[in-house]
Every structure is written in structure tokens, then in C-alpha cells.
Amino acid sequence: MSSTPRLTLKPGRERSLLRRHPWVFSGAIGKVQGSPQSGASVEVRAADGAFLAWAAYSPASQIRARVWSFDEADVPGPELFRTRIEAALALRRAAIPAQASDAFRLVHGESDGLPGLIADRYADVLVVQILSAGCERWREPLIESLRDTSGCARVYERSNTEARELEGLAQRAGAVSGAEPDGPIRILEHGIQYEVDVVLGQKTGFYLDQRDNRRRVGLLAGGREVLNCFCYTGGFALSALSGGAHSVLSVDSSAPALELARRNLALNGLEAGRSQWLEADVFEALRELRREGRQFDLIVLDPPKFAPTPKDAARAARGYKDINLNALKLLRPGGLLATFSCSGGVSPELFQKIAAGAAADAGASLLLRERYGAAPDHPVRIEFPEGEYLKGLLLERR
DSSP: OOOSOEEEEOTTTTHHHHTTOOEEEGGGEEEEESOOOTTOEEEEEOTTOOEEEEEEEOTTSSEEEEEEESSTTOOSSHHHHHHHHHHHHHHHHHHSOTTTBSEEEEEEGGGGTOTTEEEEEETTEEEEEEOSHHHHHTHHHHHHHHHHHHOOSEEEEEEOSHHHHHTTOOOEEEEEESOOOSSOEEEEETTEEEEEOTTTSSTTSSOGGGHHHHHHHHHHOTTOEEEEESOTTTHHHHHHHHTTOSEEEEEESOHHHHHHHHHHHHHTTOOGGGEEEEESOHHHHHHHHHHTTOOEEEEEEOOOOSOSSGGGHHHHHHHHHHHHHHHHTTEEEEEEEEEEEOOTTSOHHHHHHHHHHHHHHHTOOEEEEEEEOOOTTSOOOTTOGGGOOOEEEEEEEO
16 A cells, blocks of 8 residues: 555545646545645545545645646656756747747746746846745755756745745745845846846746736837836836837836836936836826826726735725726727736636726726737646736727
């Protein structure tokens, strides 16, 4: 009899795994054999004993196990992880032209068969997030494979998110390999240079998932007066200015982010007179701009995550409706609204309903011009819809 710990599911609860969904929730488990510790590899079997998956056990989380492999022959370990990381890099090389950017997501968690692992490359620096008990258990071989496969001598860890607490793990950040960055890392994206703070910046330092959407907004911005809300370090603003925008007003509540945005503006030699940077709460700023009678031809709404999980969706919907309603009241007829949600708890269908409700309350007729998602270095497995967290709509006011 195998000494490997085993999870046996309740009758009928194997269906999601048969469809290759990589999560096993606590309520699906009928019996635990052995004494698996946090991050331990476990066999997951159906009530009739049939093998379903190898998974990482997480006693502190409602997601009690995260699947490493659905193939009984693919036993979790350094060899399997290295193969997955090499496949992930090959996918990025095929999807992202070298001239497009020297910054990209190398590993995207479950979508690359490495649940709870995020690795973003910024020029010659790799920034890693280890967010699951399973990846924590295999931290050293995973980082070794990432370093060897990427060729990055410098690896910095940003495992300082709330997601680790849900797994019963303490937060951690710091240099793992090579010298700690002593300042921002300079990257190039679609011809625009950015300085990225991988130590203190949001997420791993930059929003790589919006790469192609920034370029699209730049192509739409020519001659327009642009309002860029939740601008962070200026990604959409610089794209719009590079695309010939008449002016761009960018709003964010973070003074350090706005300071870095101004430096990014100067780094690219863009005309400072066409840009304005406003440190303010976006909800209040939108209302103040309405009171001032301001109007814009293109508005970008790229807020932070309002709903991490579906249970937060109702609260998040109110926030999304508020900013979209007030933005629409600032949008000229014929103007464009590029509105985004990065909340995994808000589905694309719900997000479109929220936008439609905001339009009705604003008395605006909208034409859906385009839909947006994450850049291709953030792949989505069809059996794991939770991976499709970023969604966007380009709406034209008629």
C-alpha cells in the first residue's frame, strides 16, 4: 500500500477534476488518509478509488488542494517543474515578438501548470511570487529552475500579498539571487520606456497584462483630450501621448506612483505641456471634474481589484457602476470609454451589465466597439475560467 497521503472525494465530487479544473475545495473531500503537512503532495482519488490527480495539500485554505498533474505518471518534483517552466518560456517566445517588450510574465500560475507561482521578467531581473502552500514546499527548486531557464542572474521575491495568508503562510520579500535592485528597472514596451519599481511597486512592479491594451489606446488617442483614471506610473498616459493625444489628465491617489510617472514622461522626451498629473481619490476627482464642467474625448478607467472573489461581487459592482456612471457624464458625444476590471469575482457578463446600467443612469447610448483581455503572456486555460480575470470594454458614446 502506498505511503503517499491520499484525498478521497465524496461521491459525485470528481466531476470538476474530470473536466481538469485544478482546484479541490474542502467540502469535496470525504476522507484524508495519512497526515499530509502544508504543501505536501497528495493523491486525489474518486470515491471508487480511481486516480484523479496529483495535488499540493493546503490545510489552511478553502482550496484544500491545487492540482500539479492529472497524469499519474507525472509525479510532482523538480523535473516536472523544470519541464513546465521551459514550456512556459517557449510559449512566451512564440507569443511576444522580441521587439515588442523586454518585460513579460514568464509563469502564470495554474495556466502554466504551476498553481500559485507567478514570475515576471523585467529586463534582466526576475520577480517571483510564491502564493500557494505547494509552491512554498518546493520553493528552492522552483526558483533554481526559473533562474536557469530565464537566464536572469537577479531574482527578487515579492511574496508579500494577502493571498499567502489564505494559505497559512507568512509574507516574505527580498532578494533571492544576485544583488537587490537599488532603484527602478528600465524596460521597453512597444517603443516606450518605463522605470519599474520591483521592490515597492504594485503587484510585481508593473501591470504587464495591459501591454497590448495600452498600445491600442495609444492608437485611438490621436487628437483627443484624454482622462486617465487610476493611472499608476503612467502606462496608458504615455501610450496616449505617444499616439498624438491633444492632452492627457492622469489621476491617481499615490504620490510615489505619480512621481515615477513624471519621470517616465521625461524619459521618453514627451511634451510635458500636454500632460497633467493629479493626486486625488478617483471617485472624488470624477465628481469634481463634473462640477467644473470638464469634458473629454477618451476616458480610461483601470481601477485596482474591487472583488477578489465572487462573494465580493455585489460590493464591487457598486464601485464599478459609480466610476463608469461619472465617467460617462464627462464623455463627449462620439467619445470613447475604455473601461476595465481586473476582479476575478466579476465575470465578463456581469461587467457588461454594470456598464449598461451606468449608461442607462447617465442617459447615454453606448456602442460596444471592442472587448479586451490580458496580453498573451497571461494565458487562460479553457477549463480554468478563473484565470481570465482581466476584462475590458471599449464603448463609444452615440
